[in-house]
Amino acid sequence: MIGRGTAKGRRAAALVGLLGAPTLFLGIFFLGPLAIMFTYSWLEPGLYGGVVWNFYHLNYGRIFGWANTRYEQFDPAYLQIFARSVWLALCTVGLSLAICYPAAFWISRQPERRKNFFIFLITLPFFVSLIVRLFAWVLLLRPTGFINQALMALGIIDQPLEMIFTGFAVVVGMVYIFIPFMFLPLYASVEKLDMAMVEASFDLGAGRWQTFRRVILPMTLPGIVGGSIIVFIPSLGNFIVPSLLGGAKVLMIGNLIEQQFLSARNWPFGAALSMVVMATILVSLLLYVRQMTREERVTATPLNRQEA
Amino acid sequence: MKMEATSPMAAAQARDAAENGPARPVLEIRHAMKRFATPEGQEVVALDDVSISVAPNEFLTLLGPSGCGKTTLLRVVSGFEDLDAGDIFIDRQDIAGRPAYRRPVNTVFQTYALFPHLSVARNVAYSLEIAKVEQAETRRRVSEMLELVGLAGFGERRINQLSGGQQQRVALARALVARPKILLLDEPLSALDKSLRGKMQQELKALQHELGISFVFVTHDQEEALTMSDRVAVLGQGKLQQIGPPHELYRTPSNVFVARFVGESNLFAATVSEVGPAHCHFRLADGQEVRLPRRDGQTFSAGDKVQLLARPEDARPSPPDNGTGLRFSGPVREVFFVGTHYKLVIGTSEADEPLKASLPAGEDLGAGPAPGQMIELWFPASRLHPLAGEVGS
Numbered sequence: 001m002i003g004r005g006t007a008k009g010r011r012a013a014a015l016v017g018l019l020g021a022p023t024l025f026l027g028i029f030f031l032g033p034l035a036i037m038f039t040y041s042w043l044e045p046g047l048y049g050g051v052v053w054n055f056y057h058l059n060y061g062r063i064f065g066w067a068n069t070r071y072e073q074f075d076p077a078y079l080q081i082f083a084r085s086v087w088l089a090l091c092t093v094g095l096s097l098a099i100c101y102p103a104a105f106w107i108s109r110q111p112e113r114r115k116n117f118f119i120f121l122i123t124l125p126f127f128v129s130l131i132v133r134l135f136a137w138v139l140l141l142r143p144t145g146f147i148n149q150a151l152m153a154l155g156i157i158d159q160p161l162e163m164i165f166t167g168f169a170v171v172v173g174m175v176y177i178f179i180p181f182m183f184l185p186l187y188a189s190v191e192k193l194d195m196a197m198v199e200a201s202f203d204l205g206a207g208r209w210q211t212f213r214r215v216i217l218p219m220t221l222p223g224i225v226g227g228s229i230i231v232f233i234p235s236l237g238n239f240i241v242p243s244l245l246g247g248a249k250v251l252m253i254g255n256l257i258e259q260q261f262l263s264a265r266n267w268p269f270g271a272a273l274s275m276v277v278m279a280t281i282l283v284s285l286l287l288y289v290r291q292m293t294r295e296e297r298v299t300a301t302p303l304n305r306q307e308a
Numbered sequence: 309m310k311m312e313a314t315s316p317m318a319a320a321q322a323r324d325a326a327e328n329g330p331a332r333p334v335l336e337i338r339h340a341m342k343r344f345a346t347p348e349g350q351e352v353v354a355l356d357d358v359s360i361s362v363a364p365n366e367f368l369t370l371l372g373p374s375g376c377g378k379t380t381l382l383r384v385v386s387g388f389e390d391l392d393a394g395d396i397f398i399d400r401q402d403i404a405g406r407p408a409y410r411r412p413v414n415t416v417f418q419t420y421a422l423f424p425h426l427s428v429a430r431n432v433a434y435s436l437e438i439a440k441v442e443q444a445e446t447r448r449r450v451s452e453m454l455e456l457v458g459l460a461g462f463g464e465r466r467i468n469q470l471s472g473g474q475q476q477r478v479a480l481a482r483a484l485v486a487r488p489k490i491l492l493l494d495e496p497l498s499a500l501d502k503s504l505r506g507k508m509q510q511e512l513k514a515l516q517h518e519l520g521i522s523f524v525f526v527t528h529d530q531e532e533a534l535t536m537s538d539r540v541a542v543l544g545q546g547k548l549q550q551i552g553p554p555h556e557l558y559r560t561p562s563n564v565f566v567a568r569f570v571g572e573s574n575l576f577a578a579t580v581s582e583v584g585p586a587h588c589h590f591r592l593a594d595g596q597e598v599r600l601p602r603r604d605g606q607t608f609s610a611g612d613k614v615q616l617l618a619r620p621e622d623a624r625p626s627p628p629d630n631g632t633g634l635r636f637s638g639p640v641r642e643v644f645f646v647g648t649h650y651k652l653v654i655g656t657s658e659a660d661e662p663l664k665a666s667l668p669a670g671e672d673l674g675a676g677p678a679p680g681q682m683i684e685l686w687f688p689a690s691r692l693h694p695l696a697g698e699v700g701s
Binding site (some may be wrong): 111194196197199200201202203204205206207210214215218219 | 347386387388407408409410413414415417419421422423424425434435438439482483486
């Protein structure tokens with residue numbers, strides 16, 4: 001009895017020791033600011049920045065449509081920007097998936113030492129400052145940039161293509177930044193795929209397409225979903241890429257939030273926009289997790305390890 | 309239930325046999341050649357002019373040490389490797405170059421390779437779903453198959469909820485449900501514990517008998533090969549060393565490699581001293597001489613170096629008054645009691661290697677020979693088998 005008690009005590013001490021620091025850190029620097037943001041989003045904006053401590057729902061009203069006063073008007077532009085952000089984030093996910101999926105297969109079939117080298121190459125861009133890398137894209141994409149000059153020199157086009165400050169440029173920039181985020185979870189599940197499974201599928205009469213659809217795709221799905229989530233979330237709220245490569249024309253929700261805090265000095269409205277982004281992500285994640293656990297529960301039946 | 313499932317197949321086979329003669333091989337491999345390049349740039353010959361044919365309803369085992377080419381041969385038949393030279397026929401159709409998914413063979417993989425994202429039933433149904441077999445028919449055949457392998461009612465389980473033996477059965481059911489012409493089994497029992505393996509050996513054999521499908525079974529376990537097979541093909545260094553029924557391999561191996569690989573063996577170096585019309589005389593280094601009847605195909609001439617094979621269980625504790633044979637004596641080095649027998653290791657001056665003998669643990673042996681004790685052994689001439697070549701070859 002006493003022994004069990006002390007063991008329990010020791011376990012509790014270990015728990016505090018191991019999880020205390022991260023809990024404290026997240027509590028202070030994540031939950032704290034989040035609570036402030038949530039509170040601010042329901043407060044009245046001050047005339048010269050800051051907040052006035054009155055309950056105020058028109059921050060959300062401006063986004064969703066019930067604000068109709070002299071000072072606060074509903075503007076569909078906010079929802080449009082939000083929709084565009086979702087669309088660009090989805091494009092980023094799709095494109096980086098299309099690039100990483102075949103690459104993951106190819107690299108996973110290489111000899112061990114070359115594998116590690118290629119994974120190193122994939123993560124290499126991390127070592128250079130994000131801003132420097134994005135300015136490189138500005139130099140590439142602008143009307144007098146490398147791509148346009150090369151195409152014009154080759155006589156393929158005679159007018160510079162409008163590439164920079166378009167949705168295309170933003171997607172290219174985000175794909176470029178987030179490829180390692182997509183690649184690593186994808187690679188983890190692709191590498192685990194046992195080639196014997198693929199052979200078994202062939203052996204049972206399935207051709208290449210059927211084998212892909214029925215075996216390879218479902219077995220690498222966790223990696224696809226994981227990579228997609230990890231790329232989608234920072235893409236949706238991104239503001240560096242659209243501000244450098246999208247300019248004033250391609251505004252994303254991140255830029256809008258940034259503007260509210262830094263230029264418009266409307267903190268409550270910026271906080272409300274942030275809450276909408278976060279709620280969207282949380283709700284979709286929740287739905288996904290729920291779906292996954294339901295599938296698990298359907299197929300799970302009591303274990304029976306007896307020989308029949 | 310089981311009889312119903314198999315009788316049409318048996319009938320079809322009987323008809324087949326009547327029309328085309330009984331010995332029409334279902335699988336024929338002719339002069340198969342296959343080389344691999346190792347990462348170090350060397351070349352390994354995996355298959356060196358191997359020709360094997362498998363009769364309908366035959367249980368053929370490919371036996372050999374690891375790296376002998378047996379798995380390569382299986383993968384060539386299933387379509388995962390191409391031959392460098394040679395032909396493969398299934399039902400007299402050349403299938404070289406045909407992709408794996410268009411060959412009428414199915415494989416039970418060493419690791420089972422069951423699909424973890426599908427239920428047991430969907431694993432078994434996989435080939436039928438691919439072939440777009442009607443749903444009701446698929447369901448019927450899947451439950452029939454699960455019943456056949458003793459997993460009725462396990463259809464909705466997930467693969468990771470099954471034990472190793474159960475997974476083995478699912479793999480078997482999945483491979484058999486499409487009714488292949490030949491079932492290929494790649495060391496399927498190697499992951500099971502010993503008692504379960506013995507049980508599965510018997511079940512596999514019974515299943516093969518019942519279904520009338522030819523089984524090609526790969527193993528490195530010679531005991532397993534002898535127990536289960538109609539015929540065994542011994543492969544070594546990419547070459548077919550011998551093919552024949554288990555007792556033939558055991559009693560009359562065609563060379564030293566087979567003699568050593570199949571069962572335990574004593575090999576005595578000898579010289580052919582005299583070749584008669586019906587008999588050959590062999591002389592051992594210690595001067596003993598035996599006369600053995602000539603067998604078909606034996607082409608010894610006087611002066612040839614040979615090995616005389618005697619199995620441990622051929623040893624007799626004392627020679628009878630009349631009868632020829634070989635006599636050895638020496639100190640007992642080790643004694644193993646295995647229930648029915650005493651296994652002895654005996655040091656002799658004549659043989660390079662210690663002698664192995666297995667004596668029935670009858671009353672006359674009592675508590676058995678003690679280590680260090682001098683013992684005399686006798687191998688009757690009728691149990692000796694001459695093999696051409698040196699021990700090292």
